[in-house]
Amino acid sequence: MAQTETQRRASRAVARWLAHREANTAWLVRQTGSDPGTIGDFLNGNRWPKFKTQGRIEKALSWPAGTLTAIADGADAPDPDVNQPENVGGDTHDPEDNELLYRRPDNLSDAEWERVKAESRGFIEWQIEKASRER
Numbered sequence: 001m002a003q004t005e006t007q008r009r010a011s012r013a014v015a016r017w018l019a020h021r022e023a024n025t026a027w028l029v030r031q032t033g034s035d036p037g038t039i040g041d042f043l044n045g046n047r048w049p050k051f052k053t054q055g056r057i058e059k060a061l062s063w064p065a066g067t068l069t070a071i072a073d074g075a076d077a078p079d080p081d082v083n084q085p086e087n088v089g090g091d092t093h094d095p096e097d098n099e100l101l102y103r104r105p106d107n108l109s110d111a112e113w114e115r116v117k118a119e120s121r122g123f124i125e126w127q128i129e130k131a132s133r134e135r
Helices: 005-020 025-032 036-043 051-060 067-072 110-134
Strands: none
Touching: 005 025, 005 036, 005 067, 025 036, 025 051, 036 051, 051 067
């Protein structure tokens, strides 16, 4: 069921928070453990999330419990400059992505192996930067 106009206020507040923090929908999905479709539908105003998902969203944004409902009921959204959680934005790394895993072919010297890894890492970083500019 589509959101009411007051519920859309809450969705827009979350979208503003994400934009202000240079976070994206994928970040919110990871932080909440929610289905990407659920988060996308919420942010697009297509569906109001279930109570449990609301709590997960509020926790991810470091908002008090009940904030989304309060915004939908007319309260002001929290200031996005307050209570910034860790690991938001482009200068942080997910722990599981800290290191790239490579499988070294048997016929490469140590020097060649280090060169190949460095070039690969540079290419991947370039691809990430390119993708972030295209959003």
